[in-house]
Amino acid sequence: MVASDGAIKVESSKGPWAASAACSAQGPRPQNEDVHVMICDGLPEGPAPNIKAAGLPGLFDDLPELVSGPSLPAVEKPQCTDCLFAVFDGHGGISAARACAERIPTEIREELDAAGRDTPEARQAAVAGTYLALDRHLRIKLGPAARECGTTCVFAYVWKKEDVPSTYGVLLANLGDSRALVLKSRKNGGPASHELVGETKDHTPSAPEEEKRIRAAGGKVEVFPGSKVPVMRVDGYLGCSRALGDFRFKEDAALLPEQQKVSAVPEVYEFECQSGDVIVLGCDGVFDVLSSSKAASLVSKELRETGDPTAAAKSIVKAALSDPRQQDNVTCVVALIQ
Numbered sequence: 001m002v003a004s005d006g007a008i009k010v011e012s013s014k015g016p017w018a019a020s021a022a023c024s025a026q027g028p029r030p031q032n033e034d035v036h037v038m039i040c041d042g043l044p045e046g047p048a049p050n051i052k053a054a055g056l057p058g059l060f061d062d063l064p065e066l067v068s069g070p071s072l073p074a075v076e077k078p079q080c081t082d083c084l085f086a087v088f089d090g091h092g093g094i095s096a097a098r099a100c101a102e103r104i105p106t107e108i109r110e111e112l113d114a115a116g117r118d119t120p121e122a123r124q125a126a127v128a129g130t131y132l133a134l135d136r137h138l139r140i141k142l143g144p145a146a147r148e149c150g151t152t153c154v155f156a157y158v159w160k161k162e163d164v165p166s167t168y169g170v171l172l173a174n175l176g177d178s179r180a181l182v183l184k185s186r187k188n189g190g191p192a193s194h195e196l197v198g199e200t201k202d203h204t205p206s207a208p209e210e211e212k213r214i215r216a217a218g219g220k221v222e223v224f225p226g227s228k229v230p231v232m233r234v235d236g237y238l239g240c241s242r243a244l245g246d247f248r249f250k251e252d253a254a255l256l257p258e259q260q261k262v263s264a265v266p267e268v269y270e271f272e273c274q275s276g277d278v279i280v281l282g283c284d285g286v287f288d289v290l291s292s293s294k295a296a297s298l299v300s301k302e303l304r305e306t307g308d309p310t311a312a313a314k315s316i317v318k319a320a321l322s323d324p325r326q327q328d329n330v331t332c333v334v335a336l337i338q
Contacts, residue, residue: 008317012310015040017160017168017275017338018083021310023317024331027285033090034283034331035097037155042080043105083158084108085335089178089283091238092149096245099141100134100151107133108157124268127157127173131244132257135264138245150238150245152176153266154200156279156335166275168337174200175266176240177284181292183299185276191304192276196296201267202287203242206232210241217252219261234261240284242266278303278312279335285328286320294319299334309334 012021018040026032086104090097107130115126131153138146157171172180179202183194203210205221214221214234222236233239234249242263249262258265273279280299287295295316302312313334320330 007321008314010310010314011036011038013038013040015042015083016081018158018335019309019338020083020085020333020335021308021313022331022333023310023313025317025321025329027321027326027328027330029327029329031094032329032331033094033097034285034329035088035090035094035101035151036281036331036333037084037086037088037101037104038333038335039084039105040335041083043082043084043109081160083335084155085158085279085281085333086153086155087178087281087283087331087333089152089176089285089329089331090149091151091240091243092246095142096138096146096149097151099138100153100244103134103137104130104153104155107137108155120270123171124270127171127268128265131173131175131264131266135244135257139247142245146245147248148246150243150262152178152240152243152283154178154180154281156180156281158273158279158335158337161272164272168273170269170271170273170279172200172269172271172279173266175203175242175244175264177202177204177287179282179284179287179292181280181282181296181299182271182273183278183280183296185274185278187276193304194278194296194300196293198269198271199292200269202284203240203263203267204232205234205239205241207241213259213263214241214261217255217259217261219249238262273337275338277337278309279337280316281333281335282316283329283331285326285330286316286332288328289320289323289325290316295332303336309336 022036088097111126111129116122154174180200182198185192250260298315299312316332
């Protein structure tokens with residue numbers, strides 16, 4: 001379901017064991033370059049539903065109609081109830097974010113099928129492979145334009161663990177300066193509260209490990225010439241040190257993807273969660289002005305009072321928009337495991 005609350009676009013999605021909501025606002029920027037994905041009822045075989053770019057036509061409007069052919073015998077497959085939540089924060093336009101949002105359900109499913117799902121090592125390798133596949137997809141789909149545009153990507157892939165009741169596996173991955181939070185449910189006889197127990201690491205050029213890689217690849221970490229805001233950037237241009245696309249920073253054929261000035265290799269985390277736990281995804285428009293603890297506090301308060309992920313996501317976006325430092329688009333996804 002998609003709705004609007006003034007300048008904030010609101011969407012909700014519900015599946016067998018997860019309920020989620022996304023809120024997005026253009027903020028002071030001329031257009032909204034954020035895109036989000038919410039799939040609560042199993043990854044589809046074709047292009048994914050619930051992929052939204054605020055204020056833009058559907059992602060698949062220009063795709064040709066499928067041509068029907070002879071019917072094949074039906075092959076019964078076990079019902080998939082896996083969930084996928086993602087936020088893409090585009091830069092240099094929305095094209096890269098839209099293309100990756102369209103493609104990620106297919107890529108993660110294919111990479112997991114190819115690598116196997118039996119061990120943490122295989123699953124985490126599949127996630128890393130998904131990001132590299134998305135990067136290749138951008139190079140092909142956008143062509144030369146992909147030199148000057150790109151996107152961050154933070155996502156959570158959640159599946160039900162059949163051997164442990166009310167327990168779920170989570171693959172959490174981040175590339176760039178978007179962020180994910182993990183909140184554990186704490187029950188003390190009354191309505192559950194939520195405690196921040198983990199967060200992803202932002203990839204910015206000024207982070208020591210990132211700066212070391214950038215300089216080793218022949219790059220610089222400096223402020224954009226003439227900028228009034230002292231933000232360190234890759235070659236004085238790009239504000240995040242890992243991204244999909246941005247191929248002008250990935251042109252050294254002698255370097256591996258993780259060695260380029262701008263890396264397409266994510267950090268991947270795997271953990272278990274239980275019913276009542278919450279995953280929060282947000283772009284830097286959220287976390288440039290709200291601390292992780294503040295965002296977690298807002299989510300916990302709204303869920304304790306309403307139990308509604310939409311109210312929780314909206315509270316974060318409203319708080320970020322009201323901050324006088326706000327200069328960006330603002331998008332947040334809140335997923336409640338039930």
